[in-house]
Amino acid sequence: MIKIDNRVRAVFLKVLMIMAGATLSSIGLEIFLIPNDMIDGGVVGISIMASYLTHLPLGLFTFCLNLPFLLIGYKQFGKTFVISTLFAVSCLSIGVSLFHPIPSLTQDTFLAAIFGGIINGAGVGLIIRAGGSLDGTEIVAIIFDKRTSFSIGEIVMFFNIFILGIAGFLYGWDRAMYSLVAYFIAFKVIDIVVEGLDESKAVFIVSDRYAEITDALSARLGRGVTLLESQGGYSKTETMVIYIIVSRLEIAKLKSIVLGFDNDALITIGSVEVAGKKYRKKAIH
Structure with missing residues (x-):
């Protein structure tokens, strides 16, 4: 019924x-x-x-x-x-x-x-x-x-x-x-x-200061952050890539946070369609 x-x-x-x-x-x-x-x-x-x-x-x-x-x-x-x-x-x-x-x-x-x-x-x-x-x-x-x-x-x-x-x-x-x-x-x-004005964006961030950036993004944007293990194709250096989904209205703030820690960080942004409750924004205290 x-x-x-x-x-x-x-x-x-x-x-x-x-x-x-x-x-x-x-x-x-x-x-x-x-x-x-x-x-x-x-x-x-x-x-x-x-x-x-x-x-x-x-x-x-x-x-x-x-x-x-x-x-x-x-x-x-x-x-x-x-x-x-x-x-x-x-x-x-x-x-x-x-x-x-x-x-x-x-x-x-x-x-x-x-x-x-x-x-x-x-x-x-x-x-x-x-x-x-x-x-x-x-x-x-x-x-x-x-x-x-x-x-x-x-x-x-x-x-x-x-x-x-x-x-x-x-x-x-x-x-x-x-x-x-x-x-x-x-x-x-x-x-x-x-x-929608709240169109979702998938962001990949490559930086040596991934730990501090991860904490800052989670605290200041209230979004879940995922760390992906990666290896440099040329240098073969093991590192972590930050993956986060935000609204397009949050892109400017995200860039400000990341570049505040590492001005040489690589940021790639793409549009995505998101389904599921895990994307919902957490309360920021």
């Missing part, structure tokens, strides 16, 4: 996040970007231009143009992803239709690009966190990534540069450049929403 309740709760939260995300994305598009002749990237950007040229509803294009990509992605990503994405696209199609009659909150193009990018990015980020997507081009990018030497990011960027180039001919190059500003802001906001 508990397992069923947890499953129902998880599905409910997922549906709620997708609906909230689609609503935010609809607001960003219809109340900020589209009235000021700006577009988004990917399938949504193509849909905006198609709607502009044909005067048909934007929601019709966002739904229809995403369907082929969902069919392609079914075998690649599975039923859950496709259903989540189909629901997200359906919510967006309804949302842009509902918000279309509402006039833009600003006629200032720069403000529209900033706030449209922020709100749209927050919406897309919520949908991605819920396990869905609004952009079928990402599905194609992942498939092409396995068959070419280009990364997913490079393929998506190529699509979007091409789309924004077409927008330059339709709306003018100044509007295309504002669209690029909005896209860049949305991209960064998506990262923040998906990863």
Whole structure:
């Protein structure tokens, strides 16, 4: 019974996040970007231009143009992803239709690009966190990534540069450049929403003063610290490497602590996804 309740709760939260995300994305598009002749990237950007040229509803294009990509992605990503994405696209199609009659909150193009990018990015980020997507081009990018030497990011960027180039001919190059500003802001906001401001960072520290640094990190950051036995590849010297996971907001403090003991310490930092209770911060007294 508990397992069923947890499953129902998880599905409910997922549906709620997708609906909230689609609503935010609809607001960003219809109340900020589209009235000021700006577009988004990917399938949504193509849909905006198609709607502009044909005067048909934007929601019709966002739904229809995403369907082929969902069919392609079914075998690649599975039923859950496709259903989540189909629901997200359906919510967006309804949302842009509902918000279309509402006039833009600003006629200032720069403000529209900033706030449209922020709100749209927050919406897309919520949908991605819920396990869905609004952009079928990402599905194609992942498939092409396995068959070419280009990364997913490079393929998506190529699509979007091409789309924004077409927008330059339709709306003018100044509007295309504002669209690029909005896209860049949305991209960064998506990262923040998906990863969180408290994004985890894995840090490796190589220093002869590992004992003092370990004690200081544990005391001043309240994080668990792991010591890994290691050997220098050239010197063959036995030493210890410090391994610690912190939030990105703690990186500056960590560097200050380490370099306060050893200005020649080697610090390497990388993003990681962390699961488990052991990562939780201890109280600092």
